[in-house]
Amino acid sequence: MALKSFKKLLADAKQRDSYWVEKAKLDFSVALNHLFEKSGMSQKALAEKLGASPAYITKVFRGDVNFTIETMTKLARAVDGQLHIHISPKHSKSHWFDVLQTQKQPEQIGNEWKIAGKKTNDRISTAA
Numbered sequence: 001m002a003l004k005s006f007k008k009l010l011a012d013a014k015q016r017d018s019y020w021v022e023k024a025k026l027d028f029s030v031a032l033n034h035l036f037e038k039s040g041m042s043q044k045a046l047a048e049k050l051g052a053s054p055a056y057i058t059k060v061f062r063g064d065v066n067f068t069i070e071t072m073t074k075l076a077r078a079v080d081g082q083l084h085i086h087i088s089p090k091h092s093k094s095h096w097f098d099v100l101q102t103q104k105q106p107e108q109i110g111n112e113w114k115i116a117g118k119k120t121n122d123r124i125s126t127a128a
Helices: 002-013 017-039 043-050 054-062 069-078 106-127
Strands: none
Touching: 017 054, 017 069, 043 054, 043 069
16 A cells, blocks of 8 residues: 555656756766766865865755756866756657767777778678
């Protein structure tokens, strides 16, 4: 009985904009925290970099801030990240992935793909 009540409460909550606002803030905070941890930076160093207090940074990671796009951009850049905003149809499922850029020139990458393709084709033709 309690599970049905929870499912109903969740379904009702998803009908309100406030649910989706809080979800977006939490998703941003989690992604920011991930990059922050990879950076090896302390919260104090991040606060200093942004000209903010350590208490503010704590609130950011809790998702307890009403973010503006400007603030989100500054926070993302401070941890060597980049903010992307995406809108999709209501009932679609989006999958995000990042592709790291290399310092190679486009023609070098193209040649590597050609070589890789030949190796793959060689293996396929010899196996047949």
